[in-house]
Amino acid sequence: MFKPSDKRVSMSFRSYVGFNDHETKAVDIALEENFIETLNPRLLPGEAVVAEAQNVLMYAPLSEKQGKSGILTVTNFKLSFVTTEERHREERGLQENLLLGDYDVCLSNVDEVHQMTGDKRRKMLPGNNISGKVKGLYIVCKNMKVIQFSFKFSPPNHGKTVTNALLHHAFPRKHHLLFAYDYREPYYNCQRAVSMFRDSSDWNKELTRTGAVGWKLSAVNQGFQLSISLPEWLVVPASLVDCQLMEAARHFRSSRPPVWCWSSKNGAALVRMADLQPTITDSKMLVIQPSVIRHSGLSNIVPEARTQENIMLENVRKGHPQLTQPELMELTQDLPSPKDVYNSYYKLRDLCTPDNVRQFWIQDNHFLAQVENSRWLHTVSACLGKANKAAAFLKDNVTVVLQEADGRDMSCLVSSLTQLLVDSHFRTILGFQTLLQKDWIAMGHPFSSRLGHILNADVQQSPILLLYLDCVWQLLRQYPSAFEFTETYLTTLWDCAHMTVFDTFLFDCEHDRLAASRDASKPIVLRTLWDWGEVFVEKDIALFRNPMYNPGKFGSVLNSYSSLPNLALWSQCYFRWVPLLEIKCGGAPQIDLGLRALHAQIDRLQEQLAEVKAGERTTNHTVCTAKQHVTSFFPFSASTDPVSPGLLNSTLALNNSFASNEALLDSQSLLNAPD
């Protein structure tokens, strides 16, 4: 395992350099150069430096006065900034990524590169070459982080070189240029718990777990003969034979006929399928108003397609033990398109990435109206509402069929959100990951396109995954003890979606993944993100577990409060890069850590009680009360300053002891336990 601190330079010098723009004197530079020699970015096996700039200033967020000096490097994996600054993250207990340094950003996370000239900035087009001087860079990341560099002390052309390298390597045009293909760290998959849904056994397991009847596993898509975006194993109505399915599939967009996702104990199923294939001439019209066409009778759908759809739905009905008519829910019309979601996200991101302090306070004046104007929360509300509705049908033992354009975007979101509401298994960490594998990855959500791993003007980048995580966060906020995971887990998941080391969110579909892993010339090693130990150490993983989790407390079905007044903006995920909003000793982490400490105290008392009862001489444990000197963004932080670190260590020690003791969660069983 790669050790992060190996190459760390421990020497430090004047840390915060206050430079005024016009006083570009040769202050300290001579002094610095001695150290710069020894600064190197940490490279992973297979990672290579593409370009480097020396004596770069990295500005503290929202500050153009204070900066750290160091070297800026573009590799085939990341944009790396290395400084001689002392590290504070460890002391502060902040999350540490084993594959990225404190000031590193994965290339795939880079969304926009701007050139700074004085106070003005100009967006630069990916792939372009800059020939003039580059004074400064302003980089906006997909996870809303903003980083700003200045080259005013750098040797000539260093800024330009790094900028050009970034404009090329952060926006590759071919998938095999992503770092995952070059990463050479040996990998032994020790993650077996999460079902990947690549083999029939995973699907069988899920069919057995849900007790589904009327559905069967079909090998019709072996070799992706039926549909390129569906998995090789499909669960389909038991009454269908494969050739019927083949015949019907070609009438659906992306050849996606109805396939099974989930069954309730009573036999109602959750099913998803694509819209019908329009006739070739009118394909545009279908995209615009599919529903109008469907109901108006002016169908430009081939009548045979409609017949095939009906045959399919009839077979879905037959899959229900009471032969109840399924409920068809159209998503294309009722929910925003991927483009709408992207626009919404873009406006939201604008609100969360103010240029400077002044703009921050200007935005503050009309913040609520601007949030409304972004329509992000409206979209969250609509998605939650849809899932509520689907869950209500399932609860009434009615099969739900989700239908959407290609069946690969909102279907993933609504189906998995619905399953979170109706099946408590998916509210565990393991279950949640299994759900992502099943309803997103196996079912072919085009992650590569939507996350923008590849530069391609023909595909729409859109953070559907973030929208989903936001919906889940709203549920978590409404039912804080119903989920095994924390918001930190969800936020971290979004960060890691942009790490092109793992295959989990790297491909558009299983077909592409399989092809890449079997490619003789440059085979990719499949590393799953669910092997969290590859990225984070135990203390950080411990924070993924919700200390409030109490699985017995809620019935199997949750009902989300989807109306807008019941929703909130996800401050940890969206505000954590804005230092002005970071509150010392405040925010939700206080509740989280307070509970962890409480669990630890109970833990200790248990041990003590056992000792006393066993007649052992009692060692007098001092039950330490944890003081949580952490900020509202913990385990993230917008500021680069330490906040009184000493006290934190004790808290974290307590956390670890909690992580190893889940049995304590059920207080009742503990109370009734025999002596």
Next chain:
Amino acid sequence: MDRKSVDFEAGRSKDASSDSLVSDSKSSSLNSKLGQESASSGKVSYTSASTASIGNMMPPTDNKLRPKQQQPSIVEPGQSTSRPDDPPLLPGEKVMGVAREVTYLCPYSGPARGVLSVTNYKLHFRSMDRDTPYVVEVPLGVVSRVEKVGGQSSRGENSYGIELFCKDMRNLRFGHKQENHSRRNVFEKLQQYAFPLSHKLPLFAFDYSETFPENGWNALEPIAEFKRMGVPNDMWKITKINEHYEICDSYPAVWAIPAAATDDDVRAVAAFRSRARIPVLSWIHPESQATICRCSQPLVGVGGKRCREDERYIQLIMDANAQSHKLYIMDARPSANAIANKAKGGGYESEDAYQNAELFFLDIHNIHVMRESLRKLKELCFPNIEESRWLSGIEGTYWLKHIKYVLTGACRIANRVETHKTSVLVHCSDGWDRTAQLTALAMLLLDPYYRTIKGFEVLIEKEWLSFGHKFQQRIGHGDDHHSDADRSPVFLQFMDCVWQLTQLFPNAFQFNETFLITILDHLYSCRFGTFLYNSDRERVQENVKQRSVSLWSYINSSIDNYRNPLFLPHHGVLEPVASIRLISLWKGLYCRWNPGMRPQDPVYQRIRELLVLKEQLEKQVDECKQEQKARVSRNMPTPPRLASPVRS
């Protein structure tokens, strides 16, 4: 069904908003609509079983933990007159009028038929037509206006009845039968007992005779509180110059002032300050000795009058803090308002006259602006919420923006005192509204004592009650001038700011949301004497302490209901960020009548369970240890004691 209920709500909210302005004409259509749709309203299904049975009148917050104030089970033993139909009564409470076959028009669950009773304390409605009785209770102190709706000739179901407009964000509609003046009696009783002062009747607080183990009237002992802060000391002294309220009738009897100030100085300064509210000590930093003092505006006037004694007195305040050669004067008003006040003889300190003093305006608007803002907020929150424009709607009320400015001001004051170690003098015009908000909030940020339950009670007694925030005028206890321009939600706004802080710092406060809401409920209820009258002088004159019960007696007698299980006592100075991004609407208060709103986080329930578990374990460990010790001592060759039965 989904779509239907959405349409239904949209329609209702439109009707309802116009309804609040013109109560008669439109309401009949509203009612018939309610009648038809109530059965299909999807909203009801959101409520948990407990809220549904009690009705929408119980706040959805933490029902089990709410004190039994709204469902009193204690009936005075002497009351043999109570009949089975009577509502549960508090000691000293009497039924004054009853109307049968009344329909309560609930905006959420539709009409319910039942009995309406009016007592000298509350309105009580109990449904008869539902399986689980549906109860609505409103203390009459909460009512700001009672209106008749419709006349003998009104048509349509439930078009004839009574409508109540309340100070706690809700309105209630009752439909009566159109025969025999069926509403006349209860209407009259409602008028009398909702507005007793307008009808020469006593407030309920003076009839209420319940006793509690705790005596809340002792919450604030001024001398002890000064002592806690280390006053008197070299620089500050305690003076009883106002013992008989002769210098300033809206100030407390005991003050702390600079030790060097003479009685003559005090008199001279009083003459130069609006309503004689001279600068006196509110809080002193235990280490730096930087202080927060409060006062009213100087009587500068258009001519720019000066007062040597006032200037010298301000200098004394500055000199009392050896750490700094500066003093910040925080004028809570927008500068335009401060200037405009010169025309009325008031104004602000010029930096020429007050050397070493720096003046800041905090841009907080006056009571009229705040009243209007809350009115808009009520329109937005009750009865139904228009979802698609919710956020811009909130922004349009400016309520959160006002909160932000108050918090910003308090943060600035706290920051000057803590970081700059410099004393701050706070005033507005009269120094009893915005000034109270600012000093109390700054003290809450600086001093962890005020974040405890008892400490917060002291804070309210001190900064609000003793310094003469005119509760009587601002709330309008017992009088029927509902449009009185002196009414304003200044204290509510302060409590909202406190709530915002509790949200930002979940473990810094000993009290929970229920505590804040209970205080606000009884701010209006007139059940306790605490918030009656405008000043200490009036309360002393009226023997309030002798004749009524303190709200703190009630709260402190069941203090566990109000504890925040996350509280960690060792918190230093709070440094919040007053950005609208971190300020949220207090839905648990303003939207609490709406069953479609999410109830309070069950997190606290979970934490309480764990705390109980922890206590039990601690006890078990202790017991085992005791037993072990006993066993050990028995085995020792020490003189045998009379042992308890031995367990083998």
